[in-house]
Amino acid sequence: MMEMTGIKRHYEMASGVVKALDGIDLQVKAGERLLLLGPSGSGKTTLLNCIAALDSPTEGTYFFEGNPVPRNAAEQMTTFRRDTIGFVFQNFNLLQDLTVLENVLLIQEIAGVIDEKRARELLILVGLENEIDRFPAEISGGQQQRVAIARSIAKKPKLLLGDELTGSLDSKTSETVMEVLVKACEAENITTVMVTHDESLAKYATRVVRLDSGLILSDNPVEN
Amino acid sequence: MSALLIKRLFRSLWRTKLRLFSVVFMIVIGVFSGISFGSYAITANSLYDVIYADTEEGVNLPDLWVETHSGVWDEANASTLCTNIETSWPDTSLQFKFCEPRLKLDGLTFYQTSSGEEKLVPSVWHGIDEGLVDRVWLPDDECCEGRLASADNEIVLDEHAASGMGFEVGDSISIAAGFGKMDYTIVGIGFHSNHLYFAQEGVLMPADAGTFVTGYMDASGLERLSNYSAGSANLLLIDIEGTPEYDLQSTTAIEGVQLSLISEHIASNISQNNNSAIQVYDRSGVDSVEFLRADAEGAIKSYPYVTGMLGLVAGITIFLSLQRLIQSQAKEIAVLRTLGVRRRSIMPGYVIAPLFIGGVGSLFGVILGYFVGAPAMSEMYEDIIGVPIIETFIPTSLILQNIGIVMVIVFISGIRPAWQAAQMQPLDVFRGQSEIRLSSRTIQRLTAWMPATVSLSVRSSLRKPMRLAFTFFAVGISMLIFGSMILMMGSIDEVVIGGLEERQSWDSQIYISPGGEHEVIQWAEGNDVNYELLLQFPANPKDDSRQIISQGIDEFSTTDNGAMQILVLKEGSTPQISSQTTQVMVDEGTAHFLDWGVGDIQTLEFGSNEVDVEIVGITQGEISRTIYFHRADLVEILDFEATSVLLVLPEGVEIPADLAENTLGIMVKEDIINSFETMMKVQKQFYVAVEGLGTILAVAVLFNTLLMNLAERDTELATLRVLGAPIKSIGLMMLGEHIAIGIIGGILAAIFSIVGTKILIGAMVQWAFFFTVQANWPVFVLIAGVVLGISIALTPFGMWRVWKMNLVDSVKDLSN
Structure with missing residues (x-):
């Protein structure tokens, strides 16, 4: 589905060049659930940003479904994200002025495919059928993250990216959220790449890639 | 700390x-x-x-003026009046200082324009002999030069007229005062206290260059021009030791109690010993002095x-x-x-x-x-x-x-x-x-039917109602500065220009001395010129020194039926002629300041003559205080027929010079309109600057709110951008939001401006200067449109800010 070769992301700083990514080769197949693990500063978030076309690599090639992913062109990168990528954040980042249902509908509107029936089905899928008219501040953190998952898959992305998506949740809620994520992605046939510190989440992945100092240390499938 | x-x-x-x-x-x-x-x-x-x-540098303004409106006093008469005033001076702490008889006449200047056109310019001539009070002012400034007139063929020309018409010291000028044309040599260029504010009597706007002249001669000079005997006077200037307080027209309080008592005493004394219709007034009765004082006081x-x-x-x-x-x-x-x-x-x-x-x-x-x-x-x-x-x-x-x-x-x-x-x-x-305070359930219900992007815009805008309310209030004040200028100028324009162009069909107004109307009528009838007699005379409410111009007209018309003056009837009806109690109409300013209403019977003083009148109607659109009589009713009170004749001149007919020479002056309607337009041109930069100031403030206020809204919504906008919302979609959301803020803010600002301006004008208007602000839809739409325009114009900035947003940094924030 996606293929990165020799990806480098270097930052010119006053103190010298920081090599956040220093030659990453990564292929992801459709349907995989990839977990990026590594300590702080290992480059996993930078890699996620490059995958999402939020950031442009300094070197290397990046193809998605055989097509080069745009770089250094803000609106083309935005279009790529809109058409291809779903994103779940650590802090949920729901729009506080919109209800649960409206948060999901908003993303459909942006993608130009409004389908309220599907939005409601997704909310049922993540177990929020009773919360659809509530505002984000009126539901729990775990519920908010489930809305974020429903929101991110509402426009049928090919690739769902999660950055420390259980980082703000307790372990029990994290489990629930991850179960919902897996269920939803399997139901929708969405490929997933998640960044985390939490080794315990490996059980929800089909493959674990470990990074350090901008390089891949290991890349192993997960036996479930 | x-x-x-x-x-x-x-x-x-x-x-x-x-x-x-x-x-x-x-x-x-x-x-x-x-x-x-x-x-x-x-x-x-x-x-x-x-x-x-x-002082030597000052003009020593008189404290009281005694003016006769029926001819002039001869030297002996004037001298007797002054002696009587001095000897019968009431017992007050204010001490008599001088009484100086003075001759002041309306007239004409025969002026050739730069294009060679002969023009008759309305003028006022002063004969200043002793100059103990009210001297000509020749300041040590580049504006002025020369000396005072000392021979009977010399004149000092007012600087306003000299600079506007290109006269210099040494030039000759042809003038008249109702008794033929004469030439005078200009020996000085200066000012006079009665004409510092350079406007024709009864006209509020300063005269345009070449439309009004005033000149100051030696007494013998004006006597020669007017053919009056030596020592003739129609004014007595009374100077009191020090500068006593006098009644201000702008207040209802009586500031100059003692001066008022003296004024009443003099009026009654003269009316007992002299037959002439006189008027005694203080500084508030001199238009130039009062306008300038009111202007400075207002500022x-x-x-x-x-x-x-x-x-x-x-x-x-x-x-x-x-x-x-x-x-x-x-x-x-x-x-x-x-x-x-x-x-x-x-x-x-x-x-x-x-x-x-x-x-x-x-x-x-x-x-x-x-x-x-x-x-x-x-x-x-x-x-x-x-x-x-x-x-x-x-x-x-x-x-x-x-x-x-x-x-x-x-x-x-x-x-x-x-x-x-x-x-x-x-x-x-x-x-x-x-x-963040959340949008209320009510707002959520009200906007639930909208697309999510639109409802997000609406709810975000209303998220901070207090901020929005304060923003609208501040925009309202800013637009009050903008709107008040437009509304005031629009209203003044409507009163002055609209009043003259739409409700006055005459072309020229010829001022005449009592009895002088016959010559004008004869000429008018011989030349197919429509005319109408007008009788104007100052009056004042009983026991009140404020002056009202009583105006006697022949035809009361409130519709455009060919009458030379159309009145705007605000309330009541037009007067009936020869009623048991004389029926009159008063302007709304008079009704406002004196609290007079339709049906009231009030007493007016014409000099020492008291007359009861019944108010049957209130008119609208007069800046000066006016009371309308049937001319025949006013003739009975004043005992003369007319003070001026209004003329509608057919194409090609002009007032002949020999007729003009024998009049007291000619006012040309077109000149008044031109004067107003010139004044507006001069002041335009100022108005534009003030309007611009209001607009800039509104921009700054809205800009500040936009910046705060954006800063507050950085996370939201970053989320949308990361999720793939194109800048166009975000721009449309912002545009929708700004349109909503612009429309609501614009409507509120327009209401605020109109109400605020009405309150401001209500506090600003004075006896000498009254008008009301007429709000109309074009102004309302203009004010609201400016706010809407500003709000919309700020959208690209908001979009640029989102465009420049560093999404990598934003994602860091979103994930920490």
Whole structure:
């Protein structure tokens, strides 16, 4: 589905060049659930940003479904994200002025495919059928993250990216959220790449890639 | 109070430079305007004091004028009257000083324009003999030159006329005063207290160049022109020791009780011993003196409000900015509080910050006001009034007063945010209870049917109702500055130009001495010229020195039926001729100031003659106080037929010179319209500047709110961008939001402007100058449209800001 070769992301700083990514080769197949693990500063978030076309690599090639992913062109990168990528954040980042249902509908509107029936089905899928008219501040953190998952898959992305998506949740809620994520992605046939510190989440992945100092240390499938 | 905490706060403020600059800018404008207007007011006031002073340099303005409107007194008669006044001086603390008989006549100047066209210009001639009081003013300034007239063929021309018509010392001028044309040599160019405000009698607007002349001759010079015997007079100028207080037309209080008593005493004394219809008045009865005083008084009264209003806009903006700053720093404040920093250490910084902003703004405002605004206002005043400003006054007290107003406002605006910061509960902040207030359920229900992007815009806009309300209030004040100019100028234009063009069909008004109408009528009938007699005479309400012009007209018309004057009937009906109690109509200004209404019976004084009148109607559209009689009714009271003749001149017919020579002056309607338009042109820059100022303030207020909204929604917008929302979609959302804010803000601003202007005008109008503001849809739409336009125009900036957003950094924030 996606293929990165020799990806480098270097930052010119006053103190010298920081090599956040220093030659990453990564292929992801459709349907995989990839977990990026590594300590702080290992480059996993930078890699996620490059995958999402939020950031442009300094070197290397990046193809998605055989097509080069745009770089250094803000609106083309935005279009790529809109058409291809779903994103779940650590802090949920729901729009506080919109209800649960409206948060999901908003993303459909942006993608130009409004389908309220599907939005409601997704909310049922993540177990929020009773919360659809509530505002984000009126539901729990775990519920908010489930809305974020429903929101991110509402426009049928090919690739769902999660950055420390259980980082703000307790372990029990994290489990629930991850179960919902897996269920939803399997139901929708969405490929997933998640960044985390939490080794315990490996059980929800089909493959674990470990990074350090901008390089891949290991890349192993997960036996479930 | 920790210096580090204050340093931290100032660094935070510096991070919001754009907002900071917009607030400082508003304060600069507030102080600048206050100093400019204030300096103008004080300078004008001081100038009049210098001109009117009883010194070698001043003109020694009389304290009372006795004027006859029925012919002139001969020398013996005038002298007797003066002696009587002196000998029968009432027993008051005010001491008689001088009584000087004076001749003042209306007339004409025969003027050849640069294109060779012969023009008859209405004029006023003064015969000034002794000059003990009311001398010609020849200031030591480049405006003026020459000397006073001393021979009977010499004249000093008023500077307004000389500069407007290109006359110089040594030139010859042909003039008349009802008894034929004569030539005089101009020996000086100066000013006279009756004509500092250079307008024809009964006309509010300063005369355009070449439409009005005044000249000051030796008494023998005017006697030669008018064919009157030596020592003839129609005015007695009475000077009292010192400068006694006199009744101000702008107040209902009686400021000059003693002077009023003397005035009444003189009026009654003369009417007992002399048959002439006389009028005794103080300085408030001299149009030029009263207009200039009212103008300076209005400026003195209004400049603190101008500063205050602009300061208030700045204060609101500071208040909102500080609130936003505190909200964005809530976590920092909570941490500080948790670490043991006391409330009283948190608060001072947030109080000092606005004072610092106010101080910086005031400093620049003072510099600009002192070196740019005040001199510019003096220059503009010279252009409009045509009187040289000898010295521009910018007293320290004025500067301190303006700074004081601004500092008090900014201090107050900083107190609540500072208190809020100090009262923050760390636990509430950490639990997120001090964060964004959610849109209400009601708003959610009301907007549920909308697409999510639209409802998000609406709800985001209404998320902070208090901020929005304050923003609208500040925009409203800004637009009040903009709108009041448009509304005032529109209303004055409607009253002056609309009144003349649409409701006055005459072309020329010929002033005549009593009985002089026959010659004009004869000529008019012989030349197929439509005419109408007009009888105008000053009157005043019983026991009230304020002057009303009584106007006797032949035809009362409230519709366009060919009458030469159409009256706008506001209330009641037109008078019936020869009623048992004389029926009259009064203008709405008279009704307003005297609290007269339809059905009232009131007593008017024509000199010492008291007349009861019944008010049957109230008219609209007169700037000066006017009372309308059937001319026949007024003739019975005054015992003469007319003071002027209105003429509608057919194409190609002009008033012949030999007829003009024997009149007291000719007023040409077109000249009045031109004068007004010239004045508007001169003042246009000023109006445009004030309108621009209001617009800039509105831009600054809306810009500030937009910046705060954007800053507050950075996370939301970043989320949308990361999720793939194209800049176009976000732009459309912003546009929708700004259109909504623009429409609501625009409507509120228009209402605010109209209501505010009505209140302002209500407080500003005076006896000598009354008009009402007529709100109309085009003005309403214009004001609302400006706000909407500003709001929409700010959208690209918002889009640019989102466009420049660093999404990588944003994602870091979203994931931390």
